[in-house]
Amino acid sequence: MATDDDNIYGYEPSIPAGGVFMLLFGLTTIWHGYQLFRARALYFIPFFIGGIFQIIGYLCRILSNGHTDSVTLYALQTVLILLAPALYAASIYMVLGRLIVFLHAEELSLVRVNWMTKIFVAGDVVSFFMQCGAGGLMSSDDADTRTLGENLTIVALVIQVVFFSFFLITSVLFHVRIRRVSTAKSREGVLHWTGDIRVKNWVTLLYALYTISGLILVRSVFRLVEFIDGYGGYLMTHEAFIFVFDGVPMFVVMVIMNLYHPCEVIQNGKGYIPRGNFDEVPLRGAAGEV
Secondary structure, eight states, X not given: OOOGGGOSSSSOOOHHHHHHHHHHHHHHHHHHHHHHHHHTOGGGXXXXXXXXXXXXXXXXXXXXXXXXTOHHHHHHHHHHHHHHHHHXXXXXXXXXXXXXXXXXXXXXXXXXXXXXXXXXXXXXXXXXXHHHHHHHHHTSSOHHHHHHHHHHHHHHHHHHHHXXXXXXXXXXXXXXXXXXXXXXXXXXXXXXXXXXXXXXSHHHHHHHHHHHHHHHHHHHHHHHHHHHHOTTSTTTTOTHHHIIIIIHHHXXXXXXXXXXXXXXXXXXXXXXXXXXXXXXEEOTXXXXXX
C-alpha cells in the first residue's frame, strides 16, 4: 500500500469511476470493431485502436488504486489515455480527404487532396511519437527526467492543437465552398433531404466531424493547460477533471462516430458498398482511395 508521500497522483484513483469508463469505452469500441469489419473501412483502424487504448488506460487507473506509488502504472494510464485522441484524429483526417474525393470536389479543398491526408497525418504522427517518448521519460524514477517528459508532452499537445485547428478551418472552408459551388455528387446526396440530422449523408457527416473535432480540440487544450500547470498542480491532483474534460468528451466522440459512421456515406473509402455477406459491389461514380 502506497503512503501519501509516495502517491504520484495526489489522490486515490476511483475504482467505480474507472470501471464505468472502462465499460463505456469497451461497449463503443466493440461496436466500432463490428462496423469496421462490416464495412471493411480500413481507414478507421486507428480510431478503433484508440478505443482499445482507452480501455487499457482506464484499467491501469483501476489497478493504480492502492498502488499510487507505481510509476509504471501511472505512466501507462497517462500515455494510453493521452494517445487515444491522436489515433482518432488520424482516422478523421483520412475521412475528410475521402469525402472530398467522393463528392468529386477536389478543386474546392484548401489543401490539395493528394497532400491532405499526408500533411495532417504527418503532424499527428509527430505528436503521437513525441507523446510516446514522453511516456517513456515519465516512467523514470528520476524527477528531472519526468519533468522532461512533461515538457515534451506539452510540445506534442501544442502540435496537436495547431494541426487540429488547421483541419477545422480546412473542413469549414470546404463546406462553405461546396454549398456555393455544388457538384453533381453533392447534389445527389441531398436531393430529397429535408434537413433531418438523423439522415446519413455528406452534410451530416461533416457536422459530425465538426462536433468531434471540437471536442478533441477542447480536450487537447485542457490537457495542455494541465501539463503546463505541472505535476502537483490543481488539475492533475483532482481526479474529476480527467473524467469531465477527457473521459466524457472522448466517449461522446466515439459514440458520435458509431451513430454517424463514415461508411454510411463513403462506404469503405474505395468506392464499394459492403453487403451482408461481405461481397463488394462497385459504387457508380465513386472516387478512388485518397
